[in-house]
Amino acid sequence: MDFGFLSEYWSYFLKGAWLTLQLSFFGVLFGTLLGVGFALLRISKIGILRFLASVYIEVIRGTPMLVQIVIIYYGLTNFGINLPGFTSGVIALTINSAAYMAEVFRAGINAIDKGQNEAARSLGMTHGMSLRLIVLPQAFRNMLPAIGNEFIVIIKDSSLVSTIGIAELMYNTNTVSSLTFKPLEPLLVSAAVYFVMTFTLSRLLGLLERKLNNQ
Amino acid sequence: MIHVQGLHKSYGKHEILKGIDTEISKGEVVVVIGPSGSGKSTFLRCLNRMEEPTSGEIWFEKQLVTGKQRDLNQIRQRMGMVFQQFNLFPHMTVLENVTLAPRKLKKLGKEQAEAQALSLLASVGLADKRDTYPAKLSGGQKQRIAIARALAMQPSVMLFDEPTSALDPEMVGEVLDVMKKLAAQGMTMVIVTHEMGFAREVGDRVLFIDQGQIIEEGTPEEVFDHPKQPRTKLFLSKVL
Numbered sequence A: 001m002d003f004g005f006l007s008e009y010w011s012y013f014l015k016g017a018w019l020t021l022q023l024s025f026f027g028v029l030f031g032t033l034l035g036v037g038f039a040l041l042r043i044s045k046i047g048i049l050r051f052l053a054s055v056y057i058e059v060i061r062g063t064p065m066l067v068q069i070v071i072i073y074y075g076l077t078n079f080g081i082n083l084p085g086f087t088s089g090v091i092a093l094t095i096n097s098a099a100y101m102a103e104v105f106r107a108g109i110n111a112i113d114k115g116q117n118e119a120a121r122s123l124g125m126t127h128g129m130s131l132r133l134i135v136l137p138q139a140f141r142n143m144l145p146a147i148g149n150e151f152i153v154i155i156k157d158s159s160l161v162s163t164i165g166i167a168e169l170m171y172n173t174n175t176v177s178s179l180t181f182k183p184l185e186p187l188l189v190s191a192a193v194y195f196v197m198t199f200t201l202s203r204l205l206g207l208l209e210r211k212l213n214n215q
Numbered sequence B: 001m002i003h004v005q006g007l008h009k010s011y012g013k014h015e016i017l018k019g020i021d022t023e024i025s026k027g028e029v030v031v032v033i034g035p036s037g038s039g040k041s042t043f044l045r046c047l048n049r050m051e052e053p054t055s056g057e058i059w060f061e062k063q064l065v066t067g068k069q070r071d072l073n074q075i076r077q078r079m080g081m082v083f084q085q086f087n088l089f090p091h092m093t094v095l096e097n098v099t100l101a102p103r104k105l106k107k108l109g110k111e112q113a114e115a116q117a118l119s120l121l122a123s124v125g126l127a128d129k130r131d132t133y134p135a136k137l138s139g140g141q142k143q144r145i146a147i148a149r150a151l152a153m154q155p156s157v158m159l160f161d162e163p164t165s166a167l168d169p170e171m172v173g174e175v176l177d178v179m180k181k182l183a184a185q186g187m188t189m190v191i192v193t194h195e196m197g198f199a200r201e202v203g204d205r206v207l208f209i210d211q212g213q214i215i216e217e218g219t220p221e222e223v224f225d226h227p228k229q230p231r232t233k234l235f236l237s238k239v240l
Helices: A006-042 A047-061 A065-073 A075-079 A085-110 A114-122 A127-164 A169-180 A184-213 B040-047 B069-077 B094-105 B110-123 B139-151 B169-184 B196-202 B220-225 B230-239
Strands: B002-011 B014-024 B029-033 B055-060 B079-082 B157-161 B188-192 B205-210 B213-218
Touching: A006 A047, A006 A085, A006 A127, A006 A169, A006 A184, A047 A085, A065 A075, A065 A085, A065 A127, A085 A127, A114 A127, A114 B079, A127 A169, A127 A184, A127 B094, A169 A184, B002 B040, B014 B040, B014 B213, B029 B040, B029 B196, B040 B055, B040 B157, B040 B188, B040 B205, B069 B079, B079 B139, B094 B110, B094 B139, B110 B139, B139 B157, B139 B169, B169 B188, B169 B196, B196 B220, B205 B220, B205 B230, B213 B220, B213 B230
Parallel strands: B029 B188, B029 B205, B079 B157, B157 B188
Antiparallel strands: B002 B014, B002 B055, B205 B213
């Protein structure tokens, strides 16, 4: 094995990893916000909202992300919608993580004792205040491991957007492979970079969890 | 102060409250007793609409409790409630538990809210716990904090839903003492309880509820010493 190509091509991996982090960051950020929304719809008192949220979650979870990515990037051009690659990637990751996050949030909210909401409402707080000040902060703490897990999944799954030509880590790995005629070594470097990202994140979340539990 | 008229509550086909009519006056301490499953907690929880009544009207200080949701949030600010399971907010310190509602709902400044909270905590004997999280407190302490939290909104009535039922026996006294003090200060109180000694000592009026109806009501002497209804006599013979 020869990793000599790194001296010339290291910046491909660095730039790719940076783009991967950006894609994942926005995917998780918007996915979390949208996920909270879908979770609230799923526990809503209005039947049709619950139904629509369930349909969304089931459809997204029940179809491959690769298919979703291609539909968003190529399929939408049929309707005159031409999205830049990066935007398509973020949208695909967002709608995907939103569906999974919605389930995480729903379970987290349901796990909070209903006496918490009752105590808040009995003091005169609105439903929204009770959610924001009492229920969600507690639910969030319980959900932190699951949210971290989802973040890690998104970092790994973001490699799929290489298929629509976004120069993230996986795409750049392939580029280096074809430039150097080495199939294996660039992939090993790439795997190591992915691992460093996910492992660091998992450690950081562990720290945050411990800090919250000490309160 | 509270006027209840034709209050019904059903879960599906099961009728919990079968028409309750009563009137609670300012400064009165009303104790609600009755067997488990009689509907006494449901009755109390209907007063601030923690439970949605199936039919009937509840009026509080000339406002319709069973009306619009927006009015309801306003009304609840003036009706304190204490729960069997305390329901303190575990992610907040004692001081934050007590100051949260006044700060968010009454827009009290931090210092003002904290000064008020500290004097309430002192009155329940827990001023030294201000920076503690609820997980570190005993049941009796939690319930006293819960009472302080409800009082921080300066309610004109306090509703107690079996406040000592989840407590170890040795902690019942400290909570009842706080409630006695409150009653002595003239607070209007509606208390669902199994503590008959306390009911007799503190109650101005006792309501005996069974199978969703008020079977008998009167002063503690009337209900405890000279019950008229057979069902009241039967219940008292079991618990006294």
